[in-house]
Amino acid sequence: AQSVTQPDIHITVSEGASLELRCNYSYGATPYLFWYVQSPGQGLQLLLKYFSGDTLVQGIKGFEAEFKRSQSSFNLRKPSVHWSDAAEYFCAVGGGYQKVTFGTGTKLQVIP
Amino acid sequence: EAQVTQNPRYLITVTGKKLTVTCSQNMNHEYMSWYRQDPGLGLRQIYYSMNVEVTDKGDVPEGYKVSRKEKRNFPLILESPSPNQTSLYFCASSLLDNSPLHFGNGTRLTVT
Numbered sequence: 001a002q003s004v005t006q007p008d009i010h011i012t013v014s015e016g017a018s019l020e021l022r023c024n025y026s027y028g029a030t031p032y033l034f035w036y037v038q039s040p041g042q043g044l045q046l047l048l049k050y051f052s053g054d055t056l057v058q059g060i061k062g063f064e065a066e067f068k069r070s071q072s073s074f075n076l077r078k079p080s081v082h083w084s085d086a087a088e089y090f091c092a093v094g095g096g097y098q099k100v101t102f103g104t105g106t107k108l109q110v111i112p
Numbered sequence: 113e114a115q116v117t118q119n120p121r122y123l124i125t126v127t128g129k130k131l132t133v134t135c136s137q138n139m140n141h142e143y144m145s146w147y148r149q150d151p152g153l154g155l156r157q158i159y160y161s162m163n164v165e166v167t168d169k170g171d172v173p174e175g176y177k178v179s180r181k182e183k184r185n186f187p188l189i190l191e192s193p194s195p196n197q198t199s200l201y202f203c204a205s206s207l208l209d210n211s212p213l214h215f216g217n218g219t220r221l222t223v224t
Contacts, residue, residue: 009152032210043116043202043215044155051210090154094210099170100145104154 002027002093006103013081014111021076021106023065023091032094033074035065038105039087047089050074061085086110114139118203118216125193126224133188133219135203141214143206144186145170146178148199149218155202161186162209193223 003026013019025031032051036044048059055067065076074091091103116137125131137144145160147170157170161180175197177189186205190197200220204213 004154034212036213036215041217043217044204044213045215046212049212100157100213102147102155104152 002031002099002101004091004093004101004103006089006091006106008106009104010107010109012109012111015083016080019076019078019081019085019108021089021091021108023074023076023103024072025074025091025093026072027093033065033067034092034094034100035059035063035074035076036090036092036102037061037087038090044090047076081108081110083110083112114214116203116205116214116216118201118219120219121217122220124222124224127194128192131190131193131221133190133201133203133221135186135188135216136184137186137203137205137214138184139205139207139214140183141205141207142183143209143211144180145204145213146176146186146188147202147204148172149202150199158188158201190221193221195223197221198223 005024034049035047038044047063048057050057050067057065063078088105088107090105094100119134146158147155149155156172159178161167203216206213
């Protein structure tokens with residue numbers, strides 16, 4: 001069965017600092033991988049996706065993620081965090097037939 | 113504007129009183145699904161639909177029903193709600209299988 005682990009429940013970073021959110025997945029074949037962001041009171045918005053090809057994926061709002069098959073990881077990064085990035089971030093793996101499994105999320109707090 | 117619309121945004125009801133949460137998308141998407149979000153558990157899939165009249169169970173279907181009579185609509189029905197169905201519910205749609213999901217803004221349901 002597919003699964004996603006986000007080991008960090010809560011992360012605090014200073015504005016302007018770099019960010020890395022961890023995501024590990026379990027899936028039997030080449031996965032479809034996603035990162036979504038959820039602002040308070042909102043639905044989830046896609047940040048980026050990986051299907052195949054280049055393992056470094058660029059997304060919206062200056063985010064990027066790197067697919068590492070050997071480590072079963074798909075970590076999200078941003079070189080310089082802005083206060084507006086404070087939100088909850090979800091990693092997800094897609095397994096066909098709409099079988100999308102989400103991680104439990106990482107809440108990002110940004111301090112001035 | 114391309115969107116997924118859920119109604120209502122907030123709903124408080126009592127145990128056993130049937131309710132329906134509506135979901136509509138204007139993107140002509142084939143796939144639609146329902147998720148519930150609970151603290152510490154991330155999003156869990158309730159039901160999904162790959163086309164009109166085609167639906168299937170997700171990870172937590174007990175106590176829920178869905179129907180897909182038209183491509184744009186995918187209502188979630190709770191025939192006899194119970195307090196353990198108190199949650200934040202999201203409807204989502206996607207163009208193709210494993211395409212990124214487009215989410216509604218959520219329905220916060222409280223069952224007393």
